[in-house]
Amino acid sequence: MCALLLIGFIIGIGYKENIGTINPSYKISSMQDLYLTHREGGEIRWELTAEKALFPLGDKEIILTAPGLKIHHSPEIFLNSGTGVYEVEEGNVTLSEPVEMNMEDNKFVTNSLKWNSKDDTVATDDDITLSGKNFLITGTGLSARIKQEQVRILNNVEAFFYR
Numbered sequence: 001m002c003a004l005l006l007i008g009f010i011i012g013i014g015y016k017e018n019i020g021t022i023n024p025s026y027k028i029s030s031m032q033d034l035y036l037t038h039r040e041g042g043e044i045r046w047e048l049t050a051e052k053a054l055f056p057l058g059d060k061e062i063i064l065t066a067p068g069l070k071i072h073h074s075p076e077i078f079l080n081s082g083t084g085v086y087e088v089e090e091g092n093v094t095l096s097e098p099v100e101m102n103m104e105d106n107k108f109v110t111n112s113l114k115w116n117s118k119d120d121t122v123a124t125d126d127d128i129t130l131s132g133k134n135f136l137i138t139g140t141g142l143s144a145r146i147k148q149e150q151v152r153i154l155n156n157v158e159a160f161f162y163r
Contacts (some may be wrong), residue, residue: 029055046071062086079100091117106132120146136160
């Protein structure tokens with residue numbers, strides 16, 4: 001009898017009621033019609049817009065829906081995509097689902113693109129199409145320095161020129 005009470009006591013002490021799983025609360029703020037500008041030396045260097053912006057807890061990035069990026073350069077560069085991410089601390093923008101870049105009469109299309117605002121560079125590892133009034137260039141991967149107006153297509157380059 002004493003052994004039975006001792007076993008009951010041990011089981012009672014070791015029993016823990018299942019209180020369920022506690023999931024963390026992911027707090028996200030959002031806004032419609034985002035408009036950000038970046039100024040240097042009193043002049044606007046670039047503008048970022050989005051139909052919708054999500055601000056996850058942590059303030060490290062902003063998740064964008066239908067973003068547009070206008071880079072003030074001569075000529076001006078306009079980037080649009082389906083989705084994107086703005087890295088707050090670095091100032092970089094990653095665009096995806098497809099990306100379209102327009103500069104004067106030239107059009108560039110790819111699936112994703114990363115713009116480094118400090119280095120003024122754009123890069124992708126995806127297939128690209130660059131077209132203009134008199135040319136069509138396709139390839140895979142791209143690295144471009146905007147200020148130096150240097151563009152490098154990395155692989156599988158095919159170029160067609162028209163009169």
